[in-house]
Amino acid sequence: MGTITRIPLQWLGNYAYDVLDYTAPPVRLPAFAATTRSPFLTLLSHRKRSFFVTSAVPNSDTEPAFADLDLPSALLDAVTTLGFTTPTQIQAAAIPALLAGRDITGIAQTGTGKTAAFGLPLISGIDADGRYLQAVVLTPTRELAIQVGDALQSFAQHVADVSVATVYGGAPYGPQIRALENGAQILVGTPGRVIDHLERGTADFSHVGMLVLDEADEMLRMGFAEDVDTIFAKAPRERQVALFSATMPPGIRRVAREHLKDPVEIAVARQSTTVSAxxxxxxxxxxxxxxxxxxxxxxxxxxxxxxxxxxxxxxxxxxxxxxxxxxxxxxxxxxxxxxxxxxxxxxxxxxxxxxxxxxxxxxxxxxxxxxxxxxxxxxxxxxxxxxxxxxxxxxxxxxxxxxxxxxxxxxxxxxxxxxxxxxxxxxxxxIPSPLDVSAHRTRKLLERVDSRLEAGRLGLYKELLGEYLAGHGDKQVEDVLSAVLALGVGDSGPSAQRAQEQAEHEELVAAARPPKTRARDDYEGSARRDRFQGEAGGRGPRRHFNDDAAPVHRSRPSTTPGATKYRVSVGFDTGAEPRGIVGALTNEGGLRGSDIGKIAMFGSFALVEIGPALDANQMKRLSRAKVGGRPLRLQVDDGPRPRTDRPRSERGERGGYDQGSRERGNYDRRDRGERGGDRFRGGDQGKGRSPYAGGKPNRGRSY
The missing domain is CATH 3.40.50.300 (P-loop containing nucleotide triphosphate hydrolases)
Structure with missing residues (x-):
């Protein structure tokens, strides 16, 4: 058996340590181990907690097969069709526990086969004759919901009359409602959209016998804790629950305590080695x-x-x-x-x-x-x-x-x-410089010279070159050929564009120096500018430097035409950040990144430009979206409130927000500059601070 290096137990030789309580004495393995049907798994009972622990490197001659896991023949056929041969560690541990009716918490990293670990037992328990919801899988993002829904459908390909409905924000309700009305037994979705269907009455949880939380730590990080509680409250008390998470922070422990019954904890040793090649x-x-x-x-x-x-x-x-x-x-x-x-x-x-x-x-x-x-x-x-x-x-x-x-x-x-x-x-x-790009292109061009010489039929070009040299006697052949090469790789000579490219490359080189060798303002300014994009992938005003095109500049208005300004009830004092607001609006609200404009952050609220204007249903849905567990309560912004209309927490900061100051350093996700034969051939973001008018300096921030 290999060495376990992650929770719930850490092994050293024949001893196991409870890493949740390092003060506890080590327990010698033979004193409490009982081998299960899977040769490289051990069921451990210690301090009234049960653990399945898998070895980091199971012995190849003792690895179980899917046929050893008591799965129905139809699912074994699907596994074979999909090309699965040997169950992963999380699958070999979770499938028997779930088939036995146990609640489980699976602690395993991404890419360990968690979907099959819960999906195969889930499908095996579906009554195909019952055209009603019997199982629900919650995921933090629409991308994962789609992936899980597709995977479950592929697992059920040899099981007659089992269907999956996948629901998530940003997609039309019609197809989702029809899938539910047509008798889907399995619902996969994001918490916000699942709650929408519950409130609409299009999803009935009265017969749900299994609930799965996939990537639970990510779900809680995105502020879905209250939504998870709401969804669990709608399900029957007698149900089976599977919770999968890469880590087990206190929030996940709370969910497990409140919603799982005597769960089996399954911990897979983290595989942190990378590909040697x-x-x-x-x-x-x-x-x-x-x-x-x-x-x-x-x-x-x-x-x-x-x-x-x-x-x-x-x-x-x-x-x-x-x-x-x-x-x-x-x-x-x-x-x-x-x-x-x-x-x-x-x-x-x-x-x-x-x-x-x-x-x-x-x-x-x-x-x-x-x-x-x-x-x-x-x-x-x-x-x-x-x-x-x-x-x-x-x-x-x-x-x-x-x-x-x-x-x-x-x-x-x-x-x-x-x-x-x-x-x-x-x-x-x-990073390669513009000169490196030109050198690369030139070398690639020269590599083709020999084959072109062998191909022949160069008479026309020799004649034209001779005419040029005859008419320009002061030109050296070497200079002429160098100019032809430069033009051939798109280098038209010194220009403002190339000077800009070189200046930007020099700034890249400067950025690579360790922070201690750089001026404080230079380092901190770059860090402030990088904060929003580095976490959420948005874009701000950008200077484009196309290798071939001349620079084109577009003047940008201080506000986005046609956009509506909305107020959300989260700000710096509530722990919110711009990336969290953008994530809530796009993941649960179904907006695109390009729909979101300037974000101005204040103490207890934020202002967000969204275009085009939202309809009543979108407003209602987005108001329920949460950041850090707090609903956005989105509403159209009418400007600074009178002092008596604002909550006490806001009145403590004198005056309203200053529109003018906020415009100086905002971040606009939709600002664009003009966009401008290699291996693959066929930004700038500012972040400023806007104080409240007459209030504390640097209290509001715009993005």
């Missing part, structure tokens, strides 16, 4: 230069194909558009892309029809394309597990690969945490 690098890139840096990395890469990871769906879409506008052959996949369209995109990537794929973590799960030689983490992942999953998309089938991670100055600490978790130090590199 992958060269892991990072580069310090200020936010406003990320898209330009990404373009130059892709242009100069020798990889056959690349995948670019963004943290949010909106960021992925915007990066994909930017790359395409720069002549890079790119496609984007996210949770909003239908499965058949996703398959078409992946097939095009495999065939070489496209060379760059921009994706979110959820959308790229299970992606296996051998020709991917480069992974770029455009946004730093929050968890080390997500990092491991991302870079695992390259270095496959014995090929070497490269993983490059962009970080802002304030993300150094987060990167160090990832390095500690994966036990690997990333190598810092410099």
């Amino acid at each position: 992958v060269t892991q690098q990072f580069a310090m890139v200020p936010l406003r230069h990320k898209i330009g840096a990404l373009s130059r990395v892709l242009i100069t890469s020798e990889a056959d194909a690349a995948i670019v990871f963004c943290r949010t769906r909106a960021a992925a879409e915007e990066v994909g558009i930017e790359l395409a506008s720069r002549g890079l052959i790119a496609a984007t996949i996210s949770g909003d892309v239908a499965q058949r369209d996703r398959e078409k995109i992946v097939d095009r990537l495999r065939s070489g029809a496209i060379d760059v794929l921009v994706a979110t973590d959820v959308a790229a799960r299970g992606l296996d394309v051998e020709r991917i030689g480069l992974v770029v983490n455009y946004d730093l992942p929050r968890e080390s597990e997500a990092y491991v999953h991302r870079i695992g998309r390259t270095g496959r089938a014995g090929r070497a690969g490269t993983a490059l991670t962009f970080i802002s100055p304030r993300e150094r600490g987060k990167l160090r945490n990832i390095e500690r978790a994966i036990r690997t130090d990333l190598t810092e590199i410099q």
Whole structure:
């Protein structure tokens, strides 16, 4: 048996330590171990708690098969059809416990097979003759809801008359209601939309016998704790509950105590080793230069194909558009892309029809394309597990690969945490400069000279070159050929555009210096500018530097035409941040990132520009969306309230909010500059502070 290095127990030799209580004496394994049907699992009972603990490295000759897990034959057929051979550790532990009717908490990282771990037992308990809801799976995001819904449907492919309804914000109610009315037995959805269906009466929980919380820690982090309680209150008291989480913070422990009965805890040892064939690098890139840096990395890469990871769906879409506008052959996949369209995109990537794929973590799960030689983490992942999953998309089938991670100055600490978790130090590199891009293009062009000489039929070009040299006797042949090469790679000579590109590259180099060697204002200014984009993937005013196009500047109005300003009841005093507000509006409200404009943060509230204007149903739905457990209570903003109309917490800060001061340093997600033959060929954000008029300085902030 291998060594367990994570909760609930830590093993050292033949002893187990309760890491929830390090003061407890170690327990010798033979004193309380009882082997289960799965040879490499052990059921432990200690201090009135039960644990299934899986070994980190099970013995290959004792690994169980799916046939050993007492699954119905129809599900075994589906497993075989899907190409599954041996259950993962979480599957081998969770499936027997769930089939036995136990509540469970599964502590396992992303990518360990959790969906099958709860999905197969869930489907086995469905009464196909009953055309009513019997099981509910809650997920924190629409992307994960779609993925889980598709997976459950594939597991049930050989089970007659079992159907899945997937519900989430941002999608029309009609198809979701029809799926429920047609007798779907399994409901998968985000908490907000599930509650909507409960309130509408289109979802009936009276016969629900199983509830699953998937990625529960992420769900609570996004402020869904109260929604989870509401949903559980609607289900029968006699039900089975499965809770899956990468970590077990106090909030998850509370949910388990309140909603699970004598749960079995299943802990899978974290797999923090990364692919040895992958060269892991990072580069310090200020936010406003990320898209330009990404373009130059892709242009100069020798990889056959690349995948670019963004943290949010909106960021992925915007990066994909930017790359395409720069002549890079790119496609984007996210949770909003239908499965058949996703398959078409992946097939095009495999065939070489496209060379760059921009994706979110959820959308790229299970992606296996051998020709991917480069992974770029455009946004730093929050968890080390997500990092491991991302870079695992390259270095496959014995090929070497490269993983490059962009970080802002304030993300150094987060990167160090990832390095500690994966036990690997990333190598810092410099982003290619505009001169590097030109040199790369020139070398690629010269590599084709020999084959072109062999092909012949150059008489016309020799004649034209001779005429030019005859008419320009003062020109050297070497100079003429150098100019032809420069023009051939898009270098038309010194220009304001190239000067701008070089200045931006020099700023990139400066950003890569350790913070202690840089001026305080330079470092802190970059950190402030990076804060919003680095976490939520939004975009602010951006200077574009296309390698081939002349600079074009667009003047931007101080407010977005046609947008309506709304007030939400969360602010800095409630622990809210702009990224949380954007996440609530997009995940539960169904808005696109481009629908959200300026965000002005104050103590107990925030002002958000949204366009086009919301209708009554959208207002109602968005008002229930939560940030940090507090509802937004969204309403149209009518300007500063009189002192007597404002809550006491707001009246303590003299005066209203100052419209003029807020406009000076705001962040507008929709501000755009004009958008502008390599391996892949076919921003600036400001963040200022706006004080209340006559109140405390720097109290309000605009984004």
